[in-house]
Amino acid sequence: MWTSLSSLNEGAEDISQACINALFLCVSLFRLKDLEVAELRDSDVHVKMLAAPINPADINMIQGTYAILSPLPAVGGNEGVGEVLEVGRRVTALKPGDWVIPAAAGVGTWRTQGVFPEEMLLKVPSDIPVLCAATLSVNPCTAYRMLADFETLAPGDSVIQNAANSGVGQAVIQIAKASGIKTINVVRDRPDLPKLVERLMALGADHVITEEMLRKPEMKDIFKSIPKPRLALNCVGGKSTTEMLRHLQPKGTMVTYGGMAKQPVMVPVSTFIFRDVRLRGFWMTQWKKDHAQDQESLTSMMDALCQLIRRGQLTAPACTEVPLQDYKAALEATMKPFASSKQILLF
DSSP, X not given: OOOOOOOSOTTOTTEEEEEXXXXXXXXXXXXXXXXXXXXXXXXXXXEEEEEEEOOHHHHHHHHTOSSOOOOSSEEOOSOOEEEEEEXXXXXXXXXXXXXXXXXXXXXXXXXXXXXXXXXXXXXXXXXXXXXHHHTSTTHHHHHHHHHHHSSOOOTTOEEEESSTTSHHHHHHHHHHHHTTOXXXXXXXXXXXXHHHHHXXXXXXXXXXXXXXXXXSTTHHHHTTTSOOOSEEXXXXXXXXXXXXXXXXXXXXXXXXOOOTTOOOBOOOHHXXXXXXXXXXXXXXXXXXXXXXXXXXXXXXXXXXXXXXXXXXXXXXXXXXXXXXXXXXXXXXXXTSTTOOSEEEEEO
């Protein structure tokens, strides 16, 4: 008997006789619910989910603070990988056994199975590790685009980033390393700092410093061996942003893609006038919308990332694998301060 996910509407016409477990968001309450499989229409794809991460954006959606909010009740999760079980008769690009990831946010990946329109899915190779595939569409893509789209970087150039231990930060380190670009990685001070520094250096980080070190004269020593960065990547905001900007080259660019401190980006007027820095923003969801008719850009990015994965130059972030039924513990772990491991739901 097949299992898949539909809505909480018991009277929906496209319900068949199979049931599954799904993690549902109902206002502020999460619960597992058994639902029946939707009918497979001509352009639909029946997918068995393999793994799906819990990302900060997922928590923001739960809190109602994200730019995309699904009508409630809704299935949580925007990222993950699944295996195709069956396709409708008009589906041409996918076949049973293929691995797929969501083509856009809002699909709802915290489920054991689902029936989706073909256009909502993107095929990925099945010869890469499942955790890499499950975490491919958000963090590595964000890192790739920020490194490629805002400054023309060459081997030997440098990039500075805060929240360097985040999923995006780890991907930035590895993609930059593969391109010969140096990284200066800023993290918050914490009890296990030496362990974190060791882990980031093992990924290919050139320098790992705390936010307090950003303000110290010793920062000049770093730039004796590498040039000042032309690109800064900001996921924090507040004072971290201001201090990081001090080390950016004139006419350099700072890209903001997150705001973990929940504080505004603060930039001295002199930074604009005398150093002519540029401030930009980036949101992977918007990039996908803007390039919806440019499949070549999306395909070439995915191919490049998968090649890095195959060569061992890009790995999944530090992960904790959690069975779906233990979702409460996974959510709690995600929201703890200094979380250093991404929670991955397994189905």
